[in-house]
Amino acid sequence: GAVVSQHPSWVICKSGTSVKIECRSLDFQATTMFWYRQFPKQSLMLMATSNEGSKATYEQGVEKDKFLINHASLTLSTLTVTSAHPEDSSFYICSASLAGGVGGEQYFGPGTRLTVT
Amino acid sequence: KQEVTQIPAALSVPEGENLVLNCSFTDSAIYNLQWFRQDPGKGLTSLLLIQSSQREQTSGRLNASLDKSSGRSTLYIAASQPGDSATYLCAVRLTAGNNRKLIWGLGTSLAVNP
Numbered sequence: 002g003a004v005v006s007q008h009p010s011w012v013i014c015k016s017g018t019s020v021k022i023e024c025r026s027l028d029f030q031a032t033t034m035f036w037y038r039q040f041p042k043q044s045l046m047l048m049a050t051s052n053e054g055s056k057a058t059y060e061q062g063v064e065k066d067k068f069l070i071n072h073a074s075l076t077l078s079t080l081t082v083t084s085a086h087p088e089d090s091s092f093y094i095c096s097a098s099l100a101g102g103v104g105g106e107q108y109f110g111p112g113t114r115l116t117v118t
Numbered sequence: 119k120q121e122v123t124q125i126p127a128a129l130s131v132p133e134g135e136n137l138v139l140n141c142s143f144t145d146s147a148i149y150n151l152q153w154f155r156q157d158p159g160k161g162l163t164s165l166l167l168i169q170s171s172q173r174e175q176t177s178g179r180l181n182a183s184l185d186k187s188s189g190r191s192t193l194y195i196a197a198s199q200p201g202d203s204a205t206y207l208c209a210v211r212l213t214a215g216n217n218r219k220l221i222w223g224l225g226t227s228l229a230v231n232p
Contacts, residue, residue: 007161035220044207044222045162094161106152107220111161 003029005097007110014085014117021081022113024095030075031097035107036068039092051078085117120145124208124223131198132231139193139226141208146186152220153182153193154207162207166193198230 004027014020024034033052037045049065051057051072059065067089069081078097082089092114096107121144131137141151150169154162166175166182168191174183181194195202205227209220 044224047219050219092159096162106150106164106167108164109154109162112159114159 003097003099003108005031005095005108005110007093007095007113009113010111011114012116014115016086016117017084019081019083020085020115021079022093022095022115024078024080024097024110026076026097026108029097029099029108031078031099032075033098034072034078035096035098036070036078036080037094037096039094039112045094048080082115085115087117090115090117120148120210120212120221122208122210122221122223124206124226126226127224128227128229130229130231133198133200135198135230136194136196137198137228139195139206139208139228141191141193141223143189143191143210143221145212146189147212148186149211151182151184151191151208151210153180153191154209156205156207156225158205165206195228198228200230200232202230203228 006025008023035050036048039045047060048063049057049059049070051070053072053075057070072078092112094112096109098107123142125140152167153165155165156162168175168184179196184191205225207225208223211220
């Protein structure tokens with residue numbers, strides 16, 4: 002089946018530093034990738050939608066200059082949390098849709114736990 | 119505005135029981151509905167995807183139904199096992215095409231006790 006990986010699986014960083022999270026589709030091409038964040042005991046919140054080769058579309062309330070998304074190829078999207086602060090600590094999950102797929106199914110990565118100290 | 123509600127929020131059952139998780143949505147104009155499983159601190163595993171033209175999907179001990187007109191979907195788990203313990207999330211997709219945004223419920227936290 003379609004597999005999506007994320008790296009790293011967890012990261013601890015100091016306040017003010019930047020952190021990059023990678024999302025890869027391992028065995029399929031993904032024209033569209035999605036980035037979510039999830040707080041404890043809450044559901045997923047969509048942050049942005051990225052299409053390969055174009056700028057990401059951010060959801061209302063998500064700062065595009067703080068959460069930089071690059072979807073450089075059909076198998077890789079990156080999320081960079083710039084100048085991270087403790088309130089950015091969260092679980093970040095990416096998902097990918099098959100290129101040309103009409104079913105609309107999204108495949109999710111295992112998530113990245115970010116802790117900002 | 120589409121809203122997705124899942125009932126119950128939490129469920130604890132003894133092993134072997136058949137159980138039903140409910141998902142309701144306010145706007146029946148959906149493209150598809152997807153059920154996911156999330157283990158603590160982990161990502162999501164897609165369980166079943168039902169297209170708007172379909173009434174149900176089955177995979178092993180899982181059966182999901184969809185009634186668009188009433189805005190409801192149910193996930194039926196037969197002969198539950200401790201390994202089924204997880205949070206089950208329901209999500210609807212509103213449109214076909216490139217905007218494949220999913221609207222999420224808050225989930226049902228399931229505990230199956232040995």
